[in-house]
Amino acid sequence: MKTLAVIGCGRIARLAHFPAFSKMEGIRVKYACDLILEKAEKMKEDFPIIEQTITDYHVALNDPEVDAVFVLTPNFAHYTVTMDALRAGKHVMCEKPITVNYALSEEMAAEAEKQGKILNIGVCNRYHKSVEMLEEWNREGKFGNIYHVYCSFRSNRSIPGLGGAFTTKAQSGGGVLIDWGVHFLDLILYILGSAKIKNLTCDAYSEMAKDMKAYKYTGMWAEDTADIENGTNDVDDFITGYIRTDKASISFNGAWAQNVPDREMFIDFLGDKGGARLDYGNHFSFFNGETLETTSPEYDIPDMYQREDEAFLESIDTGVYNRNHISNILETMKLLDSLYRSAELGKELEV
Numbered sequence: 001m002k003t004l005a006v007i008g009c010g011r012i013a014r015l016a017h018f019p020a021f022s023k024m025e026g027i028r029v030k031y032a033c034d035l036i037l038e039k040a041e042k043m044k045e046d047f048p049i050i051e052q053t054i055t056d057y058h059v060a061l062n063d064p065e066v067d068a069v070f071v072l073t074p075n076f077a078h079y080t081v082t083m084d085a086l087r088a089g090k091h092v093m094c095e096k097p098i099t100v101n102y103a104l105s106e107e108m109a110a111e112a113e114k115q116g117k118i119l120n121i122g123v124c125n126r127y128h129k130s131v132e133m134l135e136e137w138n139r140e141g142k143f144g145n146i147y148h149v150y151c152s153f154r155s156n157r158s159i160p161g162l163g164g165a166f167t168t169k170a171q172s173g174g175g176v177l178i179d180w181g182v183h184f185l186d187l188i189l190y191i192l193g194s195a196k197i198k199n200l201t202c203d204a205y206s207e208m209a210k211d212m213k214a215y216k217y218t219g220m221w222a223e224d225t226a227d228i229e230n231g232t233n234d235v236d237d238f239i240t241g242y243i244r245t246d247k248a249s250i251s252f253n254g255a256w257a258q259n260v261p262d263r264e265m266f267i268d269f270l271g272d273k274g275g276a277r278l279d280y281g282n283h284f285s286f287f288n289g290e291t292l293e294t295t296s297p298e299y300d301i302p303d304m305y306q307r308e309d310e311a312f313l314e315s316i317d318t319g320v321y322n323r324n325h326i327s328n329i330l331e332t333m334k335l336l337d338s339l340y341r342s343a344e345l346g347k348e349l350e351v
Contacts (some may be wrong), residue, residue, distance in 0.1 A: 001315050002027050005060035005090075007081050008072035009043045011032035012095055012284060016124070017070060018047040027313070031060040032257070033141035057081060063086035068118075068316060071095060076171040079104045086115045093312045095122040097182050098329060100173030102337035119323040120139075120312045123332065125187040127307040127324075130284050134269065134276060135152060135191045142286070144273025146248050149188050151267040154255040155278070160258045161222035163212055163231020170216045175235030176256040177204070178336055182269060184280070185243075186332040190323065191269070195245040197335050197351040202241035205341035209233050209259040217236055217257070241339055 004021070005014060009032055021029055023310040034040040034052045035165045040053035060066050061084060067220040068091040071081045078101040079174045085092045094114070098105040098121050112119035125131050136178040138146060153176070160179070172178065212228045220226065243250040264281040269291075285296045311322050321327060335349065342349045 002067045002316065003065045003312075004029050004068050005031040005033065005057070005063070005066045006070045006072060007033045007057045007060070007078075007085075008074075009039040010072065010074075012122075013070075013072045014043065014046075015071060016305040017309065018043065018049070020303060020309050021238070021302070023047055023306055024086075024310060028048070030063070030066060031161050033057045033060060034122040055194050055332035058084070058217060061085055061090060061190070066090060068093065070315070074165045074171055075100050075173050076165075077106060082108055082119065083111055084163045086117050086119065088109045089115065089117070091118040091310065091312075091316050093120045094123065094188075096335045097173065097336065098101040098180050098326065099123075102330075102333045103202070105326070105330060105333040110222065110329060112326060115211055118312065118319075118321075119326045120308075120314045121326055121329040122308065122326060123186045123329060124304045124308050125183050127304040127311065128187075128281070128330075129301045129304075130278055130282065131187050131191060133297070133299070134284060135193075137276075137286075138191055138193065141214065142274055143227055143266075143269060143271030144270055144274070144289075146192060146246055146271045148270045149192070149250045150269065151184045151188065151250070151252045152252060152264040152272070153184050154258060154260070155260075155263045156261050157217040157257045158209070158219045158221070159209055159215070159217065159237055159282040160194065160220060161221060161225035162209055162215065162217075163227035163233060165234050166222060168231065168274075169234045171224065172235060174336070174340055175204075175206070175237055175239075176254045177236055177339060181239060181252070181255070182332065182336060184247065184252065184254070185250070185335055186329065188267065189245070189332060189335070192247040193234065193330070194328070195247040195339065196331060198244045198246060199333070199348060199350045200241060200243040200338055202342040203238065203313070204236040204340065204341040205238040206236055208237045208259075236343075239339070241341075241342070243335070
Protein backbone atom coordinates (compact mmCIF):
# COMPACT_ATOMS: atom_id res chain seq x y z
CA MET A 1 0.00 0.00 0.00
CA LYS A 2 1.37 3.38 -1.08
CA THR A 3 0.21 6.53 0.71
CA LEU A 4 -0.01 9.56 -1.58
CA ALA A 5 -0.44 13.30 -1.28
CA VAL A 6 -1.64 15.41 -4.20
CA ILE A 7 -0.53 19.04 -4.34
CA GLY A 8 -2.74 21.08 -6.68
CA CYS A 9 -6.41 20.42 -7.40
CA GLY A 10 -6.78 21.99 -10.84
CA ARG A 11 -7.71 20.66 -14.28
CA ILE A 12 -5.02 18.01 -14.65
CA ALA A 13 -5.85 16.60 -11.21
CA ARG A 14 -9.57 16.48 -11.95
CA LEU A 15 -9.45 15.25 -15.53
CA ALA A 16 -6.48 12.89 -15.38
CA HIS A 17 -4.94 11.77 -12.10
CA PHE A 18 -7.86 11.47 -9.70
CA PRO A 19 -9.88 9.41 -12.21
CA ALA A 20 -6.77 7.21 -12.57
CA PHE A 21 -6.36 6.86 -8.79
CA SER A 22 -9.99 5.81 -8.51
CA LYS A 23 -9.28 2.80 -10.76
CA MET A 24 -6.00 1.79 -9.11
CA GLU A 25 -5.43 -0.72 -6.33
CA GLY A 26 -2.91 -0.62 -3.52
CA ILE A 27 -2.95 3.15 -2.99
CA ARG A 28 -4.24 5.52 -0.34
CA VAL A 29 -4.72 9.22 -1.14
CA LYS A 30 -4.32 10.73 2.32
CA TYR A 31 -4.17 14.39 1.25
CA ALA A 32 -5.51 16.66 -1.47
CA CYS A 33 -3.93 20.11 -1.15
CA ASP A 34 -4.80 23.40 -2.79
CA LEU A 35 -4.31 27.03 -1.77
CA ILE A 36 -8.05 27.42 -2.35
CA LEU A 37 -9.61 25.05 0.18
CA GLU A 38 -12.93 24.96 -1.67
CA LYS A 39 -11.21 23.40 -4.72
CA ALA A 40 -9.72 20.63 -2.59
CA GLU A 41 -13.02 20.03 -0.82
CA LYS A 42 -14.90 19.84 -4.13
CA MET A 43 -12.32 17.31 -5.32
CA LYS A 44 -12.88 15.23 -2.18
CA GLU A 45 -16.62 15.39 -2.76
CA ASP A 46 -16.21 14.12 -6.34
CA PHE A 47 -13.46 11.58 -5.56
CA PRO A 48 -14.14 9.81 -2.23
CA ILE A 49 -10.70 8.15 -2.40
CA ILE A 50 -9.36 11.40 -0.85
CA GLU A 51 -9.14 11.25 2.96
CA GLN A 52 -8.20 14.81 3.96
CA THR A 53 -8.05 18.29 2.42
CA ILE A 54 -5.37 20.85 3.33
CA THR A 55 -4.08 24.22 2.11
CA ASP A 56 -0.46 23.92 3.35
CA TYR A 57 1.43 21.18 1.50
CA HIS A 58 4.06 21.04 4.25
CA VAL A 59 1.49 19.19 6.37
CA ALA A 60 1.72 16.31 3.91
CA LEU A 61 5.50 16.54 3.61
CA ASN A 62 5.87 16.31 7.38
CA ASP A 63 3.68 13.20 7.55
CA PRO A 64 5.88 10.06 7.75
CA GLU A 65 3.05 7.96 6.33
CA VAL A 66 3.24 9.74 2.96
CA ASP A 67 5.41 7.80 0.49
CA ALA A 68 4.97 9.90 -2.63
CA VAL A 69 3.75 13.32 -3.73
CA PHE A 70 2.02 14.26 -6.99
CA VAL A 71 2.90 17.86 -7.91
CA LEU A 72 0.04 19.11 -10.08
CA THR A 73 0.49 22.85 -9.58
CA PRO A 74 1.02 25.62 -12.16
CA ASN A 75 4.44 25.43 -13.85
CA PHE A 76 6.23 28.04 -11.72
CA ALA A 77 5.54 26.09 -8.50
CA HIS A 78 6.89 22.76 -9.79
CA TYR A 79 10.45 23.58 -8.71
CA THR A 80 9.75 24.73 -5.15
CA VAL A 81 7.20 22.05 -4.25
CA THR A 82 9.21 19.24 -5.82
CA MET A 83 12.46 20.29 -4.16
CA ASP A 84 10.70 20.55 -0.79
CA ALA A 85 9.15 17.11 -1.27
CA LEU A 86 12.43 15.47 -2.24
CA ARG A 87 14.21 17.00 0.76
CA ALA A 88 11.40 15.69 2.95
CA GLY A 89 12.21 12.18 1.73
CA LYS A 90 9.28 11.75 -0.65
CA HIS A 91 9.22 10.29 -4.13
CA VAL A 92 7.69 12.75 -6.63
CA MET A 93 5.56 12.60 -9.75
CA CYS A 94 5.63 16.14 -11.22
CA GLU A 95 3.43 17.19 -14.10
CA LYS A 96 4.95 18.52 -17.31
CA PRO A 97 6.93 20.64 -18.01
CA ILE A 98 9.64 19.83 -15.48
CA THR A 99 9.65 23.53 -14.54
CA VAL A 100 10.00 26.90 -16.27
CA ASN A 101 13.57 26.44 -17.58
CA TYR A 102 16.38 23.95 -18.11
CA ALA A 103 18.73 25.17 -15.36
CA LEU A 104 16.13 24.61 -12.63
CA SER A 105 15.24 21.27 -14.20
CA GLU A 106 18.84 20.14 -13.81
CA GLU A 107 18.73 21.17 -10.15
CA MET A 108 15.62 19.05 -9.63
CA ALA A 109 17.30 16.03 -11.24
CA ALA A 110 20.40 16.50 -9.08
CA GLU A 111 18.33 16.76 -5.89
CA ALA A 112 16.41 13.56 -6.70
CA GLU A 113 19.70 11.73 -7.20
CA LYS A 114 21.14 13.20 -4.00
CA GLN A 115 18.11 12.12 -1.97
CA GLY A 116 17.89 8.72 -3.65
CA LYS A 117 14.26 9.29 -4.62
CA ILE A 118 12.30 8.65 -7.80
CA LEU A 119 11.34 11.83 -9.70
CA ASN A 120 9.11 11.23 -12.70
CA ILE A 121 7.69 13.83 -15.07
CA GLY A 122 4.15 13.70 -16.47
CA VAL A 123 4.86 13.49 -20.19
CA CYS A 124 1.92 11.10 -20.42
CA ASN A 125 2.18 10.35 -24.15
CA ARG A 126 5.11 8.03 -23.49
CA TYR A 127 2.46 5.67 -22.08
CA HIS A 128 -0.01 6.19 -24.94
CA LYS A 129 -0.51 2.94 -26.87
CA SER A 130 0.01 4.62 -30.27
CA VAL A 131 3.32 6.14 -29.19
CA GLU A 132 4.47 2.82 -27.75
CA MET A 133 3.67 1.05 -31.02
CA LEU A 134 5.45 3.63 -33.16
CA GLU A 135 8.53 3.46 -30.93
CA GLU A 136 8.50 -0.35 -31.22
CA TRP A 137 7.99 -0.27 -35.01
CA ASN A 138 10.93 2.12 -35.35
CA ARG A 139 13.17 -0.21 -33.32
CA GLU A 140 12.01 -3.14 -35.47
CA GLY A 141 12.99 -1.27 -38.66
CA LYS A 142 9.53 -0.96 -40.22
CA PHE A 143 10.26 2.66 -41.16
CA GLY A 144 13.76 1.96 -42.38
CA ASN A 145 15.61 5.17 -41.64
CA ILE A 146 13.38 7.92 -40.26
CA TYR A 147 15.02 10.99 -41.75
CA HIS A 148 12.44 13.68 -40.96
CA VAL A 149 9.49 14.30 -38.66
CA TYR A 150 6.92 17.04 -39.12
CA CYS A 151 4.42 17.99 -36.43
CA SER A 152 1.52 20.39 -36.23
CA PHE A 153 -0.19 21.45 -33.00
CA ARG A 154 -2.41 24.23 -34.28
CA SER A 155 -5.84 25.39 -33.19
CA ASN A 156 -8.16 28.30 -33.88
CA ARG A 157 -8.53 31.12 -31.34
CA SER A 158 -8.19 29.04 -28.18
CA ILE A 159 -5.68 30.77 -25.88
CA PRO A 160 -6.20 29.24 -22.41
CA GLY A 161 -6.98 31.32 -19.34
CA LEU A 162 -6.12 34.59 -21.07
CA GLY A 163 -4.46 37.02 -18.66
CA GLY A 164 -3.87 34.35 -16.02
CA ALA A 165 -1.06 31.92 -15.23
CA PHE A 166 -1.11 30.30 -18.69
CA THR A 167 -0.24 33.57 -20.43
CA THR A 168 2.08 35.05 -17.80
CA LYS A 169 5.64 34.00 -18.62
CA ALA A 170 6.88 34.42 -15.05
CA GLN A 171 4.43 31.73 -13.99
CA SER A 172 4.24 29.45 -17.04
CA GLY A 173 7.69 29.75 -18.62
CA GLY A 174 6.09 30.23 -22.04
CA GLY A 175 3.00 29.72 -24.13
CA VAL A 176 1.93 27.18 -26.72
CA LEU A 177 5.41 25.66 -27.02
CA ILE A 178 5.82 24.79 -23.35
CA ASP A 179 2.13 23.90 -22.96
CA TRP A 180 1.34 21.83 -26.09
CA GLY A 181 4.69 21.56 -27.82
CA VAL A 182 6.30 19.78 -24.87
CA HIS A 183 4.06 16.76 -25.51
CA PHE A 184 4.60 16.65 -29.28
CA LEU A 185 8.36 17.17 -29.20
CA ASP A 186 8.90 14.84 -26.27
CA LEU A 187 7.10 11.91 -27.89
CA ILE A 188 9.06 12.52 -31.11
CA LEU A 189 12.39 12.35 -29.26
CA TYR A 190 11.17 9.18 -27.53
CA ILE A 191 10.01 7.42 -30.71
CA LEU A 192 13.25 8.32 -32.48
CA GLY A 193 15.18 6.55 -29.73
CA SER A 194 16.25 9.17 -27.19
CA ALA A 195 17.34 11.59 -29.90
CA LYS A 196 19.90 14.24 -28.91
CA ILE A 197 19.71 17.84 -30.15
CA LYS A 198 22.48 19.20 -32.39
CA ASN A 199 21.25 22.62 -33.55
CA LEU A 200 17.99 24.45 -34.10
CA THR A 201 16.22 27.64 -35.07
CA CYS A 202 12.89 29.02 -33.90
CA ASP A 203 10.54 31.98 -34.24
CA ALA A 204 7.91 32.82 -31.63
CA TYR A 205 4.96 35.18 -31.99
CA SER A 206 2.41 36.74 -29.64
CA GLU A 207 0.02 38.40 -32.05
CA MET A 208 -3.55 37.32 -31.46
CA ALA A 209 -4.41 38.92 -28.13
CA LYS A 210 -2.19 41.98 -27.87
CA ASP A 211 -5.40 43.78 -26.89
CA MET A 212 -6.91 41.22 -24.53
CA LYS A 213 -10.20 43.06 -24.14
CA ALA A 214 -10.75 43.06 -27.91
CA TYR A 215 -9.73 39.41 -28.38
CA LYS A 216 -12.50 37.20 -29.77
CA TYR A 217 -12.24 33.45 -29.28
CA THR A 218 -13.97 30.28 -30.35
CA GLY A 219 -13.10 28.53 -27.11
CA MET A 220 -11.11 29.14 -23.95
CA TRP A 221 -10.23 26.23 -21.72
CA ALA A 222 -9.13 27.10 -18.16
CA GLU A 223 -11.36 30.15 -18.48
CA ASP A 224 -11.78 30.12 -14.70
CA THR A 225 -8.13 31.27 -14.45
CA ALA A 226 -8.48 34.14 -16.94
CA ASP A 227 -7.95 37.80 -16.03
CA ILE A 228 -8.66 39.70 -19.21
CA GLU A 229 -9.26 43.00 -17.42
CA ASN A 230 -6.03 43.24 -15.40
CA GLY A 231 -3.85 40.26 -16.32
CA THR A 232 -0.79 39.65 -18.47
CA ASN A 233 -0.22 38.09 -21.89
CA ASP A 234 3.50 37.95 -22.67
CA VAL A 235 3.87 34.41 -24.07
CA ASP A 236 3.91 32.81 -27.50
CA ASP A 237 0.59 32.00 -29.18
CA PHE A 238 2.35 30.80 -32.38
CA ILE A 239 5.66 28.97 -32.68
CA THR A 240 7.60 27.56 -35.61
CA GLY A 241 11.00 25.99 -35.92
CA TYR A 242 13.48 23.48 -37.30
CA ILE A 243 15.57 21.04 -35.24
CA ARG A 244 18.48 18.80 -36.20
CA THR A 245 19.10 15.76 -34.00
CA ASP A 246 21.46 12.81 -34.15
CA LYS A 247 18.53 10.71 -35.43
CA ALA A 248 16.44 12.90 -37.76
CA SER A 249 15.46 16.47 -38.52
CA ILE A 250 12.23 17.86 -37.09
CA SER A 251 10.07 20.76 -38.26
CA PHE A 252 7.02 22.07 -36.45
CA ASN A 253 4.28 24.69 -36.30
CA GLY A 254 2.19 25.31 -33.20
CA ALA A 255 -0.63 27.71 -32.45
CA TRP A 256 -2.99 28.27 -29.56
CA ALA A 257 -4.71 30.77 -31.79
CA GLN A 258 -4.61 31.52 -35.50
CA ASN A 259 -6.88 33.07 -38.10
CA VAL A 260 -7.27 29.75 -39.89
CA PRO A 261 -10.34 27.72 -38.95
CA ASP A 262 -8.77 24.26 -39.04
CA ARG A 263 -7.47 22.46 -35.96
CA GLU A 264 -4.51 20.31 -37.02
CA MET A 265 -2.99 18.01 -34.41
CA PHE A 266 -0.81 15.39 -36.06
CA ILE A 267 2.75 14.12 -36.48
CA ASP A 268 4.26 12.67 -39.68
CA PHE A 269 7.19 10.24 -39.45
CA LEU A 270 9.01 9.97 -42.79
CA GLY A 271 11.18 6.89 -43.30
CA ASP A 272 12.84 5.49 -46.42
CA LYS A 273 10.86 2.22 -46.15
CA GLY A 274 7.62 3.53 -44.69
CA GLY A 275 5.94 6.44 -42.99
CA ALA A 276 3.20 7.11 -40.47
CA ARG A 277 0.79 9.84 -39.52
CA LEU A 278 -0.16 9.94 -35.85
CA ASP A 279 -3.49 11.58 -35.13
CA TYR A 280 -2.43 13.11 -31.82
CA GLY A 281 -4.12 11.40 -28.91
CA ASN A 282 -5.63 8.74 -31.14
CA HIS A 283 -4.54 6.10 -33.68
CA PHE A 284 -2.05 6.21 -36.55
CA SER A 285 -1.93 5.09 -40.17
CA PHE A 286 1.13 3.51 -41.80
CA PHE A 287 2.14 3.75 -45.46
CA ASN A 288 4.38 0.93 -46.69
CA GLY A 289 6.75 2.16 -49.38
CA GLU A 290 7.31 -1.37 -50.71
CA THR A 291 3.67 -2.47 -51.12
CA LEU A 292 2.26 1.07 -51.57
CA GLU A 293 -0.50 0.18 -49.13
CA THR A 294 -1.84 2.21 -46.24
CA THR A 295 -2.92 0.36 -43.12
CA SER A 296 -4.57 1.58 -39.94
CA PRO A 297 -3.89 -0.88 -37.12
CA GLU A 298 -6.78 -1.61 -34.75
CA TYR A 299 -6.02 -1.59 -31.05
CA ASP A 300 -7.41 -0.42 -27.75
CA ILE A 301 -5.95 2.68 -26.10
CA PRO A 302 -5.82 2.24 -22.31
CA ASP A 303 -5.79 5.21 -19.91
CA MET A 304 -2.28 6.62 -20.32
CA TYR A 305 -2.51 8.58 -17.06
CA GLN A 306 -3.31 5.45 -15.10
CA ARG A 307 -0.47 3.62 -16.81
CA GLU A 308 2.11 6.34 -16.09
CA ASP A 309 0.95 6.64 -12.47
CA GLU A 310 1.16 2.86 -11.97
CA ALA A 311 4.62 2.83 -13.59
CA PHE A 312 5.76 5.57 -11.18
CA LEU A 313 4.65 3.52 -8.17
CA GLU A 314 6.33 0.44 -9.60
CA SER A 315 9.59 2.39 -9.94
CA ILE A 316 9.38 3.28 -6.25
CA ASP A 317 9.25 -0.44 -5.43
CA THR A 318 11.98 -1.56 -7.85
CA GLY A 319 14.25 1.49 -7.91
CA VAL A 320 14.44 1.10 -11.69
CA TYR A 321 14.12 4.33 -13.71
CA ASN A 322 11.33 4.14 -16.29
CA ARG A 323 10.73 6.12 -19.48
CA ASN A 324 9.28 9.09 -17.54
CA HIS A 325 12.16 9.45 -15.10
CA ILE A 326 13.53 13.00 -15.11
CA SER A 327 16.87 11.77 -16.48
CA ASN A 328 15.02 10.74 -19.65
CA ILE A 329 13.13 14.06 -19.95
CA LEU A 330 15.96 16.56 -19.50
CA GLU A 331 16.71 16.56 -23.24
CA THR A 332 13.13 17.69 -23.90
CA MET A 333 13.51 20.57 -21.44
CA LYS A 334 16.85 21.51 -22.98
CA LEU A 335 15.10 21.58 -26.36
CA LEU A 336 12.28 23.87 -25.18
CA ASP A 337 14.74 26.21 -23.47
CA SER A 338 16.95 26.36 -26.56
CA LEU A 339 14.03 27.02 -28.89
CA TYR A 340 12.91 29.96 -26.78
CA ARG A 341 16.46 31.29 -26.66
CA SER A 342 16.77 31.00 -30.46
CA ALA A 343 13.53 32.95 -30.89
CA GLU A 344 14.67 35.62 -28.44
CA LEU A 345 18.07 36.04 -30.13
CA GLY A 346 16.69 35.67 -33.64
CA LYS A 347 19.34 33.19 -34.78
CA GLU A 348 20.21 29.51 -35.11
CA LEU A 349 21.84 27.90 -32.09
CA GLU A 350 24.20 25.00 -31.54
CA VAL A 351 23.03 22.96 -28.55
